[in-house]
Amino acid sequence: MKKNLTDPNKPAGRLARVPDFLPPPEKLVTPEENVKVTISLSKASVRFFKEEASKHHTKYQKMIRTLVDTYTAHYQHH
Secondary structure: OOOOOOOOOOOOOOOOOOOOOOOOHHHHOOOOOOOOOOOOOOHHHHHHHHHHHHHOOOOHHHHHHHHHHHHHHHHOOO
8 A cells, every 4th residue: 555645845735936025135234334443452351252252153343342332322321
């Protein structure tokens, strides 16, 4: 006796094309207004941020920028 096995990962029934509703990649990048600054940080601070950035697969400069932005947002309205 032959069993009719269906793969649950394959589509079943009639297929229909859906319109592309996602924006193009260039519209997914929101430009940030950043100002370049030069800052001297301790070796320990830079080492810490580089290690943490490596663990979280991001850039250490972005982590420092986020830290400063969070601090600013917290104290800006006090």
